[in-house]
């Protein structure tokens with residue numbers, strides 16, 4: 001049977017088909033619908049719960065994996081910053097049941113406080129990275145990610161971007177691979193207690209794991225070469241692959257789904273048979289650097305595709321073909337509609353008073369960040385979830401005893417952000 005699913009719905013379906021029994025998340029655009037879908041469509045096969053923050057979500061998933069079941073944690077890109085501590089050491093412990101962490105990145109900051117490329121976490125934590133290019137791949141690749149996790153004894157980072165998470169495409173549905181529930185709790189102190197004496201020998205094993213993963217990438221169903229015109233060989237993954245394929249359907253492609261570590265032999269084979277290699281990717285030169293490290297010349301990469309912001313099909317086509325897309329110009333003179341607090345929002349009264357008091361307001365992340373914009377203009381700082389109270393503390397200590405009210409600091413924070421921290 002086929003269904004049209006968003007990337008997030010397809011990930012939820014993939015978790016169900018993979019036999020996942022535990023899923024946890026903290027919400028954040030563009031990741032939220034993953035757990036929403038699991039909770040509404042795949043109950044009771046998958047136990048799912050929202051966590052107070054991303055660290056808790058990942059830790060509970062690690063626990064479920066230790067108990068022997070397949071477990072999934074999902075979050076937006078900045079959530080992985082919060083979950084980084086358990087992530088890096090889970091790379092050392094490895095897994096029992098497969099463990100996949102979904103990171104939904106947000107190029108162009110549609111709904112985020114920064115624009116970070118979480119592919120770098122895979123290299124940093126030395127774990128495999130899987131990137132789908134559409135909803136069907138999101139489902140199928142997730143199942144493979146669980147197999148990789150168990151075969152190589154590692155958490156797997158599964159990265160989407162807004163265009164993959166929220167675009168819809170056709171997905172061929174499959175059955176659930178039921179995994180039996182554990183009948184006892186196994187103990188393995190050397191595997192799961194990361195004392196220095198037990199953690200130290202893990203590091204060389206992780207390096208060995210990466211070597212094996214690199215070799216596995218040559219035959220993995222996640223990676224493929226699509227031979228075409230060999231005057232140009234395009235290396236791409238994720239949504240960038242779709243844009244490049246649409247622009248140059250007849251070119252040769254190395255389409256990567258396992259983007260860390262990249263399969264060096266496959267890359268060499270591909271590069272040796274094309275006249276020039278072009279790497280198309282959003283944000284950081286993540287693939288380009290790995291390709292260059294192999295001693296392979298990259299004709300074009302970040303010189304064409306910027307390190308900042310989101311790629312568009314037109315932009316990629318223009319760079320690859322040298323021809324500008326013909327488009328109707330956008331209508332001129334339309335009214336600007338900046339985001340505002342809802343008419344009856346209870347934050348409105350608070351910001352009206354804070355504005356009158358003229359105090360310095362240390363803000364946080366939520367709807368109330370809009371207190372920075374007209375008509376209130378009564379919020380003067382916002383850094384990360386939970387930062388308002390702590391920044392206000394630093395500011396007030398730095399300022400000492402001030403007499404002028406406008407140099408006094410007030411912190412504002414929402415309930416979810418309060419409990420998150």
Ligand SMILES: Cc1ncc(C[n+]2csc(CCOP(=O)(O)OP(=O)(O)O)c2C)c(N)n1
Pocket residue numbers: 026027028029076078079082112113365366367368385413414415416417418
């Ligand atoms: C580390 C991190 N995780 C998740 C998010 C996404 N996010 C932004 S605000 C928010 C919820 C805020 O809720 P609350 O503090 O109650 O404020 P409200 O918007 O309800 O006023 C979430 C989940 C984020 N920006 N950063």
Ligand code: SF4
Pocket residue numbers: 340341342344345346347367368
């Ligand atoms: S908290 Fe956000 S969603 Fe709720 S009323 Fe205020 S602006 Fe609207």
